[in-house]
Amino acid sequence: MRVLEWLEQADRGSPWGELSVVVAGIGVSGFAAADALVQLGATVTVVDESDGDAQRERATILEILGATVRLGPGASAELPGGAQLVVVSPGWRPTAPLLVAAEKAGVPIWGEVELAWRLRDPSTPWLALTGTNGKTTTVRMLSQMLQASGLRVGAAGNVGDPIVSAVMDPAGYxxxxxxxxxxxxxxxxxxxxxSAAVLNVAPDHLDWHGSLDAYTADKGRIYQGVETACVYNVADPETERLVRDAEVTEGARAIGFTLGIPSVGMLGVVDDILVDRAFVAERQTSAAELASVDDVRPAAPHNVANALAAAALARSIGVPAVAVRDGLRGFEPEDHRISTVATVGGVDYVDDSKATNAHAAAASLAAYEPVVWIAGGLAKGASFDELVSGARDRLRGVVLIGADRNLISEALARHAPNVPVIEVADTDNMAMDRVVQEAARLAQPGDTVLLAPACASMDMFANYVRRGEAFAAAVHRHDGR
Incomplete structure (x- = not known):
């Protein structure tokens, strides 16, 4: 009981040597959590159902450090005896037998982020963001802005280093x-x-969370206890509702971002200039110029919104306007995020393989017209009626691939019956070549062939990166390179 009492208020200085911890998962996050806990003196047992080369390599290191590691089928079937805390890696379902057993036994369950929060230096601010789409791009923009202001930045969490590794870095941030x-x-x-931001909320990972309400509620956890600014998307009322429902620190402000002219307390766009009417003294009558739309690359509408969200977080801790501009100018977009691959015969071929859900695909489609759309893969429980009805007027044609392509095909039949649709059932190594050939046949000079699948990739590819690479390679072969 004594351990459970101090766990409620645990920090870096707590008596971790008294604690027996089970770490669920030996991936990047699980390894980092186990490593940190061993350093703190805890008794650590790591379990993972996988038993591949990567898992064994990490297991060897952890065992040398003093942890116990159990790998392979059945390793996580039961809660090890004496466990006083479970630290779970992202993605483990709440229904996993180990976690069900822990909950039944009254053993606290933390994620790696919770552990990192307990071990942090309280004097170092966290600027956090989430959303269905745009998270990685926005956090990278934010990092550039912070660096441009002269700060040493730890970019971590779902991007970069595991957050528990970052907070344990002796050099500090x-x-x-x-x-x-x-x-x-x-x-x-x-x-x-x-300060925290929710960029947007749309159906995703419903197979994991069980419902849209549960998924949305988990996104909203990011606002709890915020000290300075809760940043929300004016175009997505659900994000503002999450702010209203959150219990925040007294004095925290709700800050909106919009692609339109901002009201007081918002960031927005005026005559192609990104402006701030939230973090300026004279916000009732004036705004600070931050950057131009041309400083955002690519300047697609959803990416401008990402830049505004990043700017709001940066400005909430006093980053000057010039650093926002310089950060955006120094930002290099990652591959497979609305990246132009080539122009062939007057047709632009664009890779947005990262658009793994309907919301992301809708944002991508909104940036181009007319479009030959390449879509399909694993739907993850999503539907596509809203996506298709919103995009139908800009579609020249559609090429569908993947296991759940029929769901998109049926939505197209309901909402865009006059749009030509070609289904490619192939799943071999040359499938993407046939997809590109069919897309090229539908396209006309001035069109964009857009890979924005609205689905996950694992039915045909290892991940969205491999899917994007296959598309780019097929385009270059089509171009004769």
Whole structure:
């Protein structure tokens, strides 16, 4: 009982040597959590059902450090005896037998983010963000802005280093830019960051969370206890509702971002200039110019919104306007996020393989017209009627691939019956070549062939990166390179 009492208020200085911890998962996050706990003197047992080369390599290191590691089928079937805390890796379902057993036994369950929050230096602010789409791009923009202001930045969480590794870095940081997924937020309890943003909320990972309400509630955890600014998307009322429902620190402000002219307390766009009417003294009558739309690359509408959200978080801790501009100018977009691959015969071929859900695909489609759309893969429990009805007027044609392509095909039949649809059933190594050939046949000079699948990739590819690479390679072969 004594351990459970101090666990409620645990920090870096707590008596971790008294604690027996089970770490669920030996992936990147689980390894980092186990490593940190061993350093603190805890008795650590790591369990993982996988038993591949990567798992064994990490297990060897942890065993040398003093942890116990159990790998392979059945390793996590039961809660090890004497466990006083479970630290779970992102993605482990709440229904996993180990976690069900822990809950039944009254053993606390933390995620790696919760552990990192307990072990942090309280003087270092966390700027955290989540959302269905745009998280990685936005946190990278934010990092650039913070660096441009002269701060040493730890970009961590769902991007970069595991957050527990970052907080344990003896060199320390001035500020953390933290990307958090719904999986990570589900297992947080005491997280209360300096400022937080929810970029958007749309159906995703419903197979894991069980319902849209549960998924949304986990996203909303990021606002709990916020000290300075709760940043929300004016175009997405659900994000503002999450702010209203959150219990925040007294004095925390709700800060909106919009692609339109901002009201007081918001950031927005005026005559192609990103402006701030939230963090300026004379916000009732004036705004600070931050950057131009041309400083955002690519300047697609949803990416401008990402830049505004990043700017709001940066400005909440006093980053000057010039650093926002310089950060955006120094930002290099990652591959497979609305990246132009080539122009062939007057047709642009664009890779947005990262658009793994309907919301992301809708944002991508909104940036181009007319479009030959390449879509399909694993739907993850999503539907596509709203996506198709919103995009139908800009579609020249559609090429569908993947296991759940029929769901998109049926939505197209309901809402865009006059749009030509070609289904490619192939799943071999040359499938993407046939997809590109069919898309090229539908396209006309001035069109964009857009890979924005609205689905996950694992039915045909290892991940969205491999899918994007296959598309780019097929385009270059089509171009004769």
């Amino acid at each position: 001035d500020v953390f830019a933290v990307e958090l997924s719904s999986f990570q937020l589900h297992w947080t309890h005491s997280l209360a960051v300096r």
